Amino acid sequence: MEFLRFLAFVATWGFMWRWVVKNRGSWNLFYGNLVGAAGGFIVGVVVLSITLSLLPSADKPRKQIEETAAQAVAPAVAKPETLKPPVIVQKPAPAPDKLPTFTAGQPQNEPSPPESALLPNYRNRVTESISEKTQQDKYDEAFALIRAQVGNDPGADQSPIASVMCIPFVRQAMRFPASAFLVENAPESAQRFKDQIYTISNTITARNMLGDDISYRFDCSLQRIAGTDAGFAAWKLLDLKLQKSGS
Incomplete structure (x- = not known):
């Protein structure tokens, strides 16, 4: 699951980086890549956070579930x-x-x-x-x-x-x-x-x-x-x- 999250993060970062560079308008290539790298990283972090909340890690939730079940019973x-x-x-x-x-x-x-x-x-x-x-x-x-x-x-x-x-x-x-x-x-x-x-x-x-x-x-x-x-x-x-x- 962690590997899939990493792939989603990298793919999102790369996609946004490329999109900003292609749509940089009057910016030169250097500034386009700089803004694309920063913007893509931020969007990638957002996507990573969403996946962490929707699909928690396998080890941590297992422990949490066991603790919760113990408290419930x-x-x-x-x-x-x-x-x-x-x-x-x-x-x-x-x-x-x-x-x-x-x-x-x-x-x-x-x-x-x-x-x-x-x-x-x-x-x-x-x-x-x-x-x-x-x-x-x-x-x-x-x-x-x-x-x-x-x-x-x-x-x-x-x-x-x-x-x-x-x-x-x-x-x-x-x-x-x-x-x-x-x-x-x-x-x-x-x-x-x-x-x-x-x-x-x-x-x-x-x-x-x-x-x-x-x-x-x-x-x-x-x-x-x-x-x-x-x-x-x-x-x-x-x-x-x-x-x-x-x-």
Whole structure:
């Protein structure tokens, strides 16, 4: 490609040089060649610049394309994830028969500039309910162990399972769900309400359009309901609030 550009440059230079000499008018041959050489060189440089912009070099763009592709896929690259039994600080709650009634707040509907990792109007983009089987298929024995620890009592505290079931809901609120991960050692809490409703509070990081990882504190409220998969309940999202950490 570089050789072809050189040929185009030389051909353009020579053609313009010859054209100026032939059309020099009252100029003598010396001045005609001088002006032709200078003018042809300038036109040749212009043609060379045009070819460089339209047909970039083979080596340089390959590197640029690879770097661009790496940057483009970076937000969607997921790091390995393992499920650990959640360590939840249970907020003080009354006896099961005196649990408070849950009241959902107003859905958040805020703009999403490039520096935000959240989708605009994310609450309306999140799935209404998710089956426990999806997490069982993803985490296998780890999730099965958490379910076994909770037990089969219909009135049992389901906070550990609720903590895991919140994760896919929160990720769906992100521009790049695969880049969203819970912050290690971040304080996590759970509050239980009537009718098997729980509010899980934790911190998650996700990538924005600028390639930066942003931390958000979330409050995810969901209810355990009957599922369509045999042996697995489903969880319905009731409320979801996300706020940038430190704001």
